[in-house]
Amino acid sequence: MNGIFITFEGPDGAGKTTQLQKLAQELKKLGHDVLVTREPGGTSISDKIRGIILDPVNAEMVDQAEVLLYAASRAQHVHEKILPALKAGRIVLCDRFIDASVAYQSYGLGVDIDTVKSISKFASSGLQATRTYIMDVPVEVSMQRLNHRAGGGGSDQQLDRIEQKNVDYHSRVRAGFHQIAEDHPERVRMIDANRAAELIAEDVWLDCRQLLEEHISV
Numbered sequence: 001m002n003g004i005f006i007t008f009e010g011p012d013g014a015g016k017t018t019q020l021q022k023l024a025q026e027l028k029k030l031g032h033d034v035l036v037t038r039e040p041g042g043t044s045i046s047d048k049i050r051g052i053i054l055d056p057v058n059a060e061m062v063d064q065a066e067v068l069l070y071a072a073s074r075a076q077h078v079h080e081k082i083l084p085a086l087k088a089g090r091i092v093l094c095d096r097f098i099d100a101s102v103a104y105q106s107y108g109l110g111v112d113i114d115t116v117k118s119i120s121k122f123a124s125s126g127l128q129a130t131r132t133y134i135m136d137v138p139v140e141v142s143m144q145r146l147n148h149r150a151g152g153g154g155s156d157q158q159l160d161r162i163e164q165k166n167v168d169y170h171s172r173v174r175a176g177f178h179q180i181a182e183d184h185p186e187r188v189r190m191i192d193a194n195r196a197a198e199l200i201a202e203d204v205w206l207d208c209r210q211l212l213e214e215h216i217s218v
């Protein structure tokens with residue numbers, strides 16, 4: 001596998017999408033072949049599953065179904081889109097991946113962590129990110145950004161089923177991301193995302209440039 005698989009994680013509204021787009025721009029400027037994608041979603045089937053998971057109407061969804069739906073979306077995404085891109089030597093930038101299942105379904109909902117990890121491993125055939133950037137912001141800040149995006153910012157985008165959960169849930173998710181960073185120091189970079197977007201992008205780019213150099217010299 002010649003490609004590089006980079007994932008962006010963090011609480012809802014932390015600024016992942018903003019940073020992923022900025023990194024994609026930098027990489028494309030240098031002539032890299034970049035695939036930008038996201039979870040849940042990324043393929044036609046996965047996008048349909050995303051619709052079911054995030055629809056606020058589906059309030060009665062049980063935790064087991066939620067875990068399996070994220071995994072089903074991931075299985076299709078990995079095999080139909082991510083693995084072929086990596087085999088073709090492309091750089092894949094993915095908005096969320098397995099760490100999100102661990103942070104949201106295990107730390108957030110309380111589903112057994114080994115169960116979530118083993119279901120995710122089955123779904124992805126063991127694929128792991130080369131590098132993961134976790135955008136870290138206090139829960140109040142991410143919620144403010146989300147509310148701004150949902151209404152105050154002139155957008156008509158409503159909060160989805162997960163975003164509507166309470167502050168305690170989102171605090172557990174954030175703590176989960178901290179634990180993941182501590183457990184995987186070789187892969188994960190925790191980025192202080194409570195700053196101007198340009199400063200955050202500089203940190204991501206500094207690390208990514210080094211990653212590219214290491215990759216080329218292997």
Ligand SMILES: Nc1ncnc2c1ncn2[C@@H]1O[C@H](COP(=O)(O)OP(=O)(O)O)[C@@H](O)[C@H]1O
Pocket residue numbers: 010011012013014015016017018019145146148149153193194195196197198200
């Ligand atoms: N560093 C930042 N400072 C302030 N607002 C930001 C920053 N980065 C992103 N935003 C804004 O916050 C909202 C959520 O950003 P987004 O990139 O969509 O986050 P995520 O993908 O993590 O949900 C958007 O309205 C975006 O313009």
Ligand SMILES: Cc1cn([C@H]2C[C@H](O)[C@@H](COP(=O)(O)OP(=O)(O)O)O2)c(=O)[nH]c1=O
Pocket residue numbers: 011012013014016017039040054070095096097098100101102104105162163
């Ligand atoms: C991939 C994934 C996402 N999620 C959640 C996180 C988000 O609340 C939601 C949708 O992700 P996303 O579209 O990235 O939302 P945002 O841009 O607001 O961060 O799905 C999980 O709970 N488990 C998972 O495995």
